[in-house]
Amino acid sequence: MILISPELRSKYRMFRHLGVVGRYLLLVAVLFLMVGPLAWQLLTSLKGRGEDLFGSAASLLPRDWSLHAYAEVVTSIPIPTYVRNSLSLVVLALVSQLVFATAGGYMLSRPGWRGRKAVSLLLVVAMMFPFESIMVSLFLQIQDYGLVDSLAGVWLPGIVGPINVLVMRAAFLAVPKEVEEAALLDGANEWQRFFRIFLPAGVGGLMVVGVNTVIGAWDDFLWPLLVLQSEETFPLTLGLARLKTSAFGIDERVVMAGSMISVVPILILFFLTQRYFYKGIEAGAVKL
Template sequence: MTWWRTHGRTRALVTRYVLLLVVLAISVGPLLWQFFSSLKGPQDALYGSSATFFPANPTFAAYQTVFEQVPMGMYIRNSLIMCLLTVFSQVVFPTLAGYMLSRQGWRGRGVFYWVLIISMMFPFESIMVSLYTQITDLGLDDSFIGVWLPGAIAAVNVLITRAAFSAVPNEVEDAAMLDGAGELRRFWKIYLPAARGAMVVVVINSFIAAWDDFLWPFIVLRSEELYTLSLGLSRLASSSLSYDPRVTMAGSIIAIVPILVLFVALQRYFFKGVESGAVK
């Protein structure tokens, strides 16, 4: 509280908001600029000294064109398929593994833990050559499964759910056992509800990762009818540079908006850990 007293409260508060607005302009400004430019009609200048921030004649024409120029609906559908596959496997299997990892007293637990830790040491880019040969050997190149499988279960998600399960006191488990609840029942009725917050984090993270991923689908997929939105966008950008930039802008806005909506809707989970830390 005192660190600004020497400056005067009001002045400090004003400075703070001015700085906040400056950072706001830097972080969101480019996205807004792209958005408003994508709404500009052919009469509105995009660039140059006559260009304005807001469109004088707002129109969705560029959005219409982008759907005509490239199969945008197909890209979106493919991205959604990838997201659903990934979210499903990233929620179900790491949760099962994380639960068992949080249980003590079974042989191999330590080995499993170390496999997880070791697997997180290798950056994807340093093993992608091997991954590609593995996927090709399995006959999965140029397929959704080939894109999905190597990233289907992430070690970090096992650790995230494990931490949530570990937070449940052992006494709760013992009490449930006395009441005759079997393992599956305890898992379903006690542990899963307790780990709901962690699972939401896993859902959001894996959805965003699958939606945003570029390099791996780019390596695996060759047929355009399998392209995800990121791949489609990059193709649109490299092929239509001579055309209207508004179209590429509209395309990138289409890729950004769903993820932003999801994020804003679920944002309290992003900052939850921070809030609870701040109470201390």
């Protein structure tokens, strides 16, 4: 038995406490970097008209709390039209991603046919190319189809994402073979095994696909900017970019208020689904 002197024990406790304090300080710093810009944006949107936003006279907290910026957003641009267009894109993307990613992931998880690993590898390779490298060719195709300035033209190129197919494939691969074999012995056909075994087991992956799809469709800006031309088809992201309240420039309070209106639904969605989201991340790791 090794005896440790009281001096060494005290030093060990001190270093352990310092390590805990260091970890918490690091977490606080990361939290400040992540939440700080959002908090500053919210506080800026609540400042009164006469307050300084920049310079030595500016303060972090508003001196004159006001909602005039939010009222100006509502009166300056047709928010209901933009929200309706954004929701339409979200619903279209969510339905297509869930259906095709689930079907593709299930197909790639099934043994017995050659080429499934090659297809999975091609999906991984497809994720290596940034969207900016193919957006010109995509726009030309949408133009040939006559879908410019339509919500269908925004939705169609993103009908299914490679990462979502791979997430669902990994979720289905995690189902134990013994469970499927037991269902086969009970006489379950392909559709019964899919709906009663694989689909319930892939709920975590479905939540990951759903949350990522909603966030991506709601926040998308570049592709709608290329495809859409008339204000009646603009989603919320494009509509907020048109905020101008003065002939001398842009009122940052109004811009921040519009940004908060856009980000609040995403924050609510994440807080409601974070339990399933992290569970799906853990259970649906992408593997070949």
